[in-house]
Amino acid sequence: MLGVRDSERSVATLADLADEDLMHLVRKGDSAAFEVVYERHATAAFSLAYRMVASRNAAEDVVQDAFLSLWRSGARYERTRGSVRTWILGIVHNRAIDALRRSMRHDRRRVSDEGIEERFEAKELTDVDAARNEEAREVRDALRALPDEQCKVIELAYFGGFSQSEIATMLDTPIGTVKGRMRLGLEKMRGHLSGAAEGWT
């Protein structure tokens, strides 16, 4: 594949390929295939990073870091571990947590009880396709349907990058209770999503 020049293949052909097949080409150094993967997942990746680090510049750094690592070590993607999208978002999530731990340790407390939403003023909606909007709506609904205290511990942990002991201190709640809320909340979301989840991975 290395010998295949980008120009010899139309982008339309690549755009028809599944993510998994594109990753096969990316592993071989195919930059055009990488570009298609980027186009498909950049918005989801950036949205997650922005939600977590709350600054465009920092989110761009996270996304750049994550996609370049994907380009340089695409070999580590394994189909068995789930979809390419899940894998990419997992890398973004890890990098964003690293970024949070590096730069925001000193003022992490400030997000405590204010509700995470207030930190994020992202309002530039894009036209992601209808199916994805539907999935997104399901997930948001599932999260909103949770009792506040369950929703909060999940958001603080996943989007805020806080550990369970930090959350326990922050909310002045025993750690066992925090654990319980996390698990209960996730279980409830799973029930809520189980009908819709089939198409995702």
Added chain:
Amino acid sequence: MNACERVTDAGPWVLGALDEQETARYEEHLRHCAACRAEVTALRTVVDALPLATEQVTPAAALKNRIMNEVETEAQLLRAAGPDADRVHRRAAAPRRRRRRRPPFSVRPLAAAGLAAAILAVGVIGGVLLGNGSSSQTRTVQAQVTVPGASAVVWVRDGHARLEVRGMRNPPSGRVYQVWVKRGSRAPEPTDALFTVRDGHGSVDVPGSVKGVDQIMVTSEPPGGSAAPTSKPVIAAAV
């Protein structure tokens, strides 16, 4: 419903909310506990969906340009390195061949005058012949470099080559640069030429004769070097 009491760690674990030690302990536990594994698998589907709950924000076009610039440069190097370069991952995974370890070549400050005329041209492999007044000739080859702002030149004289870099950053922590030679379509051959840079400058002699060598490449490798490249080339020169 679930027999294991440690299942209470499943939620924090999938959310990444356990600290390092707790994570290690729970992961060890997961290896032996089917009940916890089942719980973690179930909860992970929810966590994988959480990114969808965020407002969708379009990244700036400039971000894509920055990323694609780096990717294109590295893809060009990879193509220049030839069809075997895509085998590095598999080759690297194979048990390493034992080879003699010699101390890394010393790094000498760059002769600045020698490079005064060498202007970085990323994306271009070019060679020029320079007469030097004696019977033998020194040939300089401008190398492709993936590191922005860095340049590399290979000097070839009497079948021997010397690589000089400037504006180069050091390899990732704990790694060294290793020089490889490539003949035709064969796999890159390791050399014992290992180097790091000081103040962006470094130079190294390519061991042996470069007669019949088509490409000189540089990758970053673990200390002592590798028998097969474990990373994409950062420098490639067609000699």
